[in-house]
Amino acid sequence: MSNPKYKWIGTRPDRPDGADKVTGRARFAADFNLAGQLIGKVLRSPHAHARIKSIDTSKALALPGVKAVVTSKDFPEQADLTVPAGEMQVNLRDVTRNIMAREKVLYEGHAVAAVAATTEAIAKQALSLIKVDYQILPHVIDVAEAMKPGAPVLHDHLMTEGAKPPATKPSNIAKRIEFAKGDTKAGFAKAEVIIERSFTTQAVHQGYIEPHAALASASEDGQVQIWSTTQGHFQVRGFCARLLNLETSQIRVTPSEIGGGFGGTTVVYLEPLAVRLSQKSGKPVKMTMSREDVFRASGPAPGGNVHVKIGAMKDGRIVAGECTVEMQAGAFPGSPVGPACMCSFACYDIDNVFIVGFDVVSNRPKVAAYRAPGAPISSFAVESTIDMLCQQLNMDPIDLRLKNAATKGTKTAYGVTFGVIGMVETLQAAKDSPHYKTPVKPGFARGVAAGFWFNVGADSSAAAHVGEDGTVTVISGNPDIGGSRASLALMAAEELGVDYDKIRPVIADTASIGFNFVTGGSRVTFATGLAVVNSVRDLIRDLKGRAAKTWGVDPEGVIWENGMAKPAGSNVGTFEPLTIAQLAATAGKTGGPINGHAQLNVTGAGPGFGVHVCDLAVDADTGIVTVGRYTAAQDVGTAIHPSYVEGQLQGGAVQGIGWALNEEYIYNAQGRLANPGFLDYRIPVASDLPMIETVLVEVPNPTHPYGVRGVGEVPIIPPLATVANAVARATGLRMLDLPLSPPKLSAALDAPRPLMAAE
Amino acid sequence: MAKIHVTTTINGAPTEFLCDPSQTLLDVLRDQLGLTGSKEGCGSGDCGACSVTVDGRLVCSCLVLAPETEGAKVETIEGMAKGDKLHPLQKKFVEMAALQCGICTPGFLIASRALLERNNNPTETEIRYWLAGNLCRCTGYDKIIHAVMQVAAEMRESAK
Amino acid sequence: MTDIQFKVAKTVREAASLMAAAKGKGRILAGGTDLLVQMKAGMVTPGTIIDVKKIPEMVSITETKGSYRIGAATPAAVIGEHKKLRKAWPGVVEAINLIGSTQVQGRASAGGTLCNASPAADSVPALVAAGAIVTIQGPKTRRTVPVEKFNTGPGKTILKAGEIVVSLTLPARPKTSGDAYLRLIPRTEMDIAVVGVGVSLTMKGDTCVSARVGLGAVAPTVLLVEAAAKALTGSKLDAKALDAAANACSAACRPIDDKRGTIRYRTKIAGVLLRRATAIAADRAKGISRPAHSQQGH
Numbered sequence A: 001m002s003n004p005k006y007k008w009i010g011t012r013p014d015r016p017d018g019a020d021k022v023t024g025r026a027r028f029a030a031d032f033n034l035a036g037q038l039i040g041k042v043l044r045s046p047h048a049h050a051r052i053k054s055i056d057t058s059k060a061l062a063l064p065g066v067k068a069v070v071t072s073k074d075f076p077e078q079a080d081l082t083v084p085a086g087e088m089q090v091n092l093r094d095v096t097r098n099i100m101a102r103e104k105v106l107y108e109g110h111a112v113a114a115v116a117a118t119t120e121a122i123a124k125q126a127l128s129l130i131k132v133d134y135q136i137l138p139h140v141i142d143v144a145e146a147m148k149p150g151a152p153v154l155h156d157h158l159m160t161e162g163a164k165p166p167a168t169k170p171s172n173i174a175k176r177i178e179f180a181k182g183d184t185k186a187g188f189a190k191a192e193v194i195i196e197r198s199f200t201t202q203a204v205h206q207g208y209i210e211p212h213a214a215l216a217s218a219s220e221d222g223q224v225q226i227w228s229t230t231q232g233h234f235q236v237r238g239f240c241a242r243l244l245n246l247e248t249s250q251i252r253v254t255p256s257e258i259g260g261g262f263g264g265t266t267v268v269y270l271e272p273l274a275v276r277l278s279q280k281s282g283k284p285v286k287m288t289m290s291r292e293d294v295f296r297a298s299g300p301a302p303g304g305n306v307h308v309k310i311g312a313m314k315d316g317r318i319v320a321g322e323c324t325v326e327m328q329a330g331a332f333p334g335s336p337v338g339p340a341c342m343c344s345f346a347c348y349d350i351d352n353v354f355i356v357g358f359d360v361v362s363n364r365p366k367v368a369a370y371r372a373p374g375a376p377i378s379s380f381a382v383e384s385t386i387d388m389l390c391q392q393l394n395m396d397p398i399d400l401r402l403k404n405a406a407t408k409g410t411k412t413a414y415g416v417t418f419g420v421i422g423m424v425e426t427l428q429a430a431k432d433s434p435h436y437k438t439p440v441k442p443g444f445a446r447g448v449a450a451g452f453w454f455n456v457g458a459d460s461s462a463a464a465h466v467g468e469d470g471t472v473t474v475i476s477g478n479p480d481i482g483g484s485r486a487s488l489a490l491m492a493a494e495e496l497g498v499d500y501d502k503i504r505p506v507i508a509d510t511a512s513i514g515f516n517f518v519t520g521g522s523r524v525t526f527a528t529g530l531a532v533v534n535s536v537r538d539l540i541r542d543l544k545g546r547a548a549k550t551w552g553v554d555p556e557g558v559i560w561e562n563g564m565a566k567p568a569g570s571n572v573g574t575f576e577p578l579t580i581a582q583l584a585a586t587a588g589k590t591g592g593p594i595n596g597h598a599q600l601n602v603t604g605a606g607p608g609f610g611v612h613v614c615d616l617a618v619d620a621d622t623g624i625v626t627v628g629r630y631t632a633a634q635d636v637g638t639a640i641h642p643s644y645v646e647g648q649l650q651g652g653a654v655q656g657i658g659w660a661l662n663e664e665y666i667y668n669a670q671g672r673l674a675n676p677g678f679l680d681y682r683i684p685v686a687s688d689l690p691m692i693e694t695v696l697v698e699v700p701n702p703t704h705p706y707g708v709r710g711v712g713e714v715p716i717i718p719p720l721a722t723v724a725n726a727v728a729r730a731t732g733l734r735m736l737d738l739p740l741s742p743p744k745l746s747a748a749l750d751a752p753r754p755l756m757a758a759e
Numbered sequence B: 001m002a003k004i005h006v007t008t009t010i011n012g013a014p015t016e017f018l019c020d021p022s023q024t025l026l027d028v029l030r031d032q033l034g035l036t037g038s039k040e041g042c043g044s045g046d047c048g049a050c051s052v053t054v055d056g057r058l059v060c061s062c063l064v065l066a067p068e069t070e071g072a073k074v075e076t077i078e079g080m081a082k083g084d085k086l087h088p089l090q091k092k093f094v095e096m097a098a099l100q101c102g103i104c105t106p107g108f109l110i111a112s113r114a115l116l117e118r119n120n121n122p123t124e125t126e127i128r129y130w131l132a133g134n135l136c137r138c139t140g141y142d143k144i145i146h147a148v149m150q151v152a153a154e155m156r157e158s159a160k
Numbered sequence C: 001m002t003d004i005q006f007k008v009a010k011t012v013r014e015a016a017s018l019m020a021a022a023k024g025k026g027r028i029l030a031g032g033t034d035l036l037v038q039m040k041a042g043m044v045t046p047g048t049i050i051d052v053k054k055i056p057e058m059v060s061i062t063e064t065k066g067s068y069r070i071g072a073a074t075p076a077a078v079i080g081e082h083k084k085l086r087k088a089w090p091g092v093v094e095a096i097n098l099i100g101s102t103q104v105q106g107r108a109s110a111g112g113t114l115c116n117a118s119p120a121a122d123s124v125p126a127l128v129a130a131g132a133i134v135t136i137q138g139p140k141t142r143r144t145v146p147v148e149k150f151n152t153g154p155g156k157t158i159l160k161a162g163e164i165v166v167s168l169t170l171p172a173r174p175k176t177s178g179d180a181y182l183r184l185i186p187r188t189e190m191d192i193a194v195v196g197v198g199v200s201l202t203m204k205g206d207t208c209v210s211a212r213v214g215l216g217a218v219a220p221t222v223l224l225v226e227a228a229a230k231a232l233t234g235s236k237l238d239a240k241a242l243d244a245a246a247n248a249c250s251a252a253c254r255p256i257d258d259k260r261g262t263i264r265y266r267t268k269i270a271g272v273l274l275r276r277a278t279a280i281a282a283d284r285a286k287g288i289s290r291p292a293h294s295q296q297g298h
């Protein structure tokens, strides 16, 4: 499928970093080493909730080979100030406490001290010599429990923001938010059918295969260099500057290749510790998390409780929707409850909507972003309820959704009115897909669900440099987690009118390009893509100027076509076109190096919609679910490199399938994580899955020169309900709690269920 | 601690190293020999990112003690391309976008090669089970499986 | 840091004396897929690691008069590639081949599983059903014991100081026999069994003339369920016999609730898998082959 409008966009060339990544040459964070480096290790809390009475590090420091030890005393106190961390918000006072516990440990795995030593073995031994005196406190893991009066309170200063009436004493509810449109009372009064259910989901981990790792080197003059695996090296710089009282210009962060992230590496864990240890020891310090550390101490995505009520007319038209979301924030405020609320009903044009959200702390690791943060949780509840409506009204699930689909001009409950969007087109494409048109195989059942995500723009910088031979380097500042180098190079080639392989995309460190917001929110191909396009346009302006100088004409008399400068018309004169190579060869005489650059704050990210279809079978005796066929349809704007767009849909869908079926954080009675490894935290393996079919629906985003929409996040939203809806249709059993693990599903199947027939 | 002297062949080159008795092959490859193409995703045999072959057997190098490789032939991702010529699997993975972040890729390539050396006509199901110990969180496996099937088909074609 | 020694034993006797010399701090290294994980987690800190994979007797498979002797450290992949063994004991071989991934298969051994003594170990229920005999070498003497007597609790075996497992012997059996092993895991691969059932049958026409049933992950050790075997023996594997055998399996369960499964679930699944494994074993006894890759048997 190549796009007839374009030469390069829509083609599938090899990615620029392909050879490095198939030969083992590509360097991920743990692959960086410096001569004389020390190994840093973190001592973590064995308790879910405890007051730190004292920490004695003297024995550890005395151990030969130990060069530095840090505790919270080594990090300055921070102001109560909220700053962005990827798509979420964090409070600096909390961030410094999350990287190193201060007064209390708030979850098992919470860092309490770190050491740097000449070998890993010595560092580990040193950890065992640190004596922490804990006063164990009662803990609370579950959100509903944490919200109850009398629950152990994590933070004495935490008063519910937005509470009605205002909060008078501290609790675990950090925030209450509300979104309303129309009058739900009137809507429900009018409704002919009302369905109301409560759903729960469990915390899940992003599950990137590369554990967090960082290497830091601080020199005596206060300069700091960091190499780390991150979705945002500018954020690493920003956080480290704040947390260590440094200036951003003192810190230079080089991003490694990044082994997945999905939102989870938009915050800092190891970097500030490595810097501090390096400052104290005078040596470079390398730190890596074990897989167990990653599960226990890096941000998972939250679980949540969602209550949904939907009112509809008998013809399937939804007239009212209500939704309450209680969401885990982990140990510090800041769950993605906002986006969860906003996305809940955003696929549909509903007159009356009322949504309430609660941000709730409990003794779990602080949550981090995970693909479309929050949205899968509320969407699971809403899309399951809509499926019940379809069953009750005996309507096709796509037809009912078509009847209610948001379109251009639909006003959302959170206030935004949609521009050009592709919900209807995506539903139609799913309906027309080979999968949907094929009858369900005997023994299998089919589920359908939809999902919505805003997508993000934000700050990007880019530069385009012409080399002496006329080839072009395009420089940007977003780590490439899924082929974005290829997409940026394609857009640059298209814009400049040269071959893809004449463009070399490079990802620069924080000192070598202007600021870039994180790789997240599905923003790189969109926003950084726009910066690249603009930097190339700036470059073309420069190139045209050089041609004008060469020909002795006005710059306006030069046009750029097919990679060459040409006279704008015969009145300018007759000149042979000049290629970039020719212009580069004479650059010294026409003004020196030829470069372009651009920086912008991008708005107008086009929202995306996805519709997924799943055929699965349930083994009634064991509760085992087998996914037989799966299709993801999505409104992708313009597919710049279709293979990587498909890859986003496939990867996101499979993460969602894992979330639906087996993934969950399991805590024991002591508040300790019982499954901190890939053996018992069950992400899907190859043999669990069929091929994931994709349907790319191209509804170009009018605010982007090539119509790009973000594509990375939408695909994780629909699978939860898609799978649950298929299970409901396979078994006649509506499962309200994820995951649909075999013991749980089997227990539900075996339980008496008098009401099932009615559903 | 007394170090052990080990003599092996790595990617065809006779190699000697000194290691601790309890050091893993993965640690020696990465930290001592600079062969960082094998990745550590878990250190416990669950992810396959550290896959190598020892005497032709596919194993997790995080679950092999370095001294066990005395006299053995170890093959890692660094030895997969011959000179500047990529192995057909390497080429096909790039061509068919069978990698996104790429951290799992060396492990998948080593494991896939071990499969195709034994069976150049595997079914989709056989490929999926063979690779079940290689976790990929980015791709949903789809394009990886397609790439392996495609290379197998081409191998059969050229064997004709 | 304690000083760890790494030794390569050339003979079974040498391995046993190294074990004895290590005074309780010796650890045999077979595939290492349990040992290395436990060492990394700090659960075990051996004084001496004794690699036994250079001992031919411990890494080979031999057949004498229809009976197979499998070296205790033979990697699962090697066992899976042994065509005759696979034909003779398909259930045992598929049970061993279910352990872990292809990579783990390249290393993991039947002896290692047995000595690791996890109640959830795959292959042990199949070995119990097969009536396997364990050969044990001490510093001075050799002894044998039926496999179901080998484990005494989670992580516990009857091995005495200085003893190691040398091999497992599968007895010869009539041609009209078949065996099968099924386990339940939430995914299709890379999981520890929530329940595992091994069944070995000998048929005469449509009648089952002898049966053995091994049951894993439902009690502190793998169980030999004699009541289930009794229910099958002499029957035509009809619904009544299967019900009785399934119930006997469920009744034998003394499981726990944990992160992998509930008591209720394990108890139920023991019965479900018994029925399915029996069906496969019976087909095999009748010469009908059944495909792999359907561990739950559906």
Ligand SMILES: Cc1cc2nc3c(=O)[nH]c(=O)nc-3n(C[C@H](O)[C@H](O)[C@H](O)COP(=O)(O)OP(=O)(O)OC[C@H]3O[C@@H](n4cnc5c(N)ncnc54)[C@H](O)[C@@H]3O)c2cc1C
Residues within 6 Å of the ligand: B044, B045, B046, C027, C028, C029, C030, C031, C032, C033, C034, C035, C036, C037, C072, C073, C098, C099, C100, C101, C104, C107, C108, C109, C110, C111, C112, C113, C114, C115, C116, C120, C121, C122, C123, C163, C164, C165, C166, C190, C191, C192, C193
């Ligand atoms: C990723 C992964 C997946 C796994 N999946 C499964 C699974 O699906 N099913 C399953 O049952 N298990 C599984 N396991 C566990 C493990 O692979 C098995 O228990 C395996 O069979 C152990 O064999 P080994 O040869 O590797 O044992 P080793 O680790 O070498 O040994 C295990 C223990 O037994 C002792 N030992 C070994 N051999 C002898 C001997 N001959 N005499 C005396 N002592 C001895 C060792 O000292 C050690 O304490 C998995 C492990 C991993 C890492």
Ligand code: FES
Residues within 6 Å of the ligand: B039, B040, B041, B042, B043, B044, B045, B046, B047, B048, B049, B050, B051, B060, B061, B062, B063
């Ligand atoms: S690092 Fe070896 S399997 Fe994960």
Ligand code: FES
Residues within 6 Å of the ligand: A209, A259, A260, B098, B099, B100, B101, B102, B103, B104, B105, B135, B136, B137, B138, B139
């Ligand atoms: S490509 Fe990222 S884990 Fe496979």
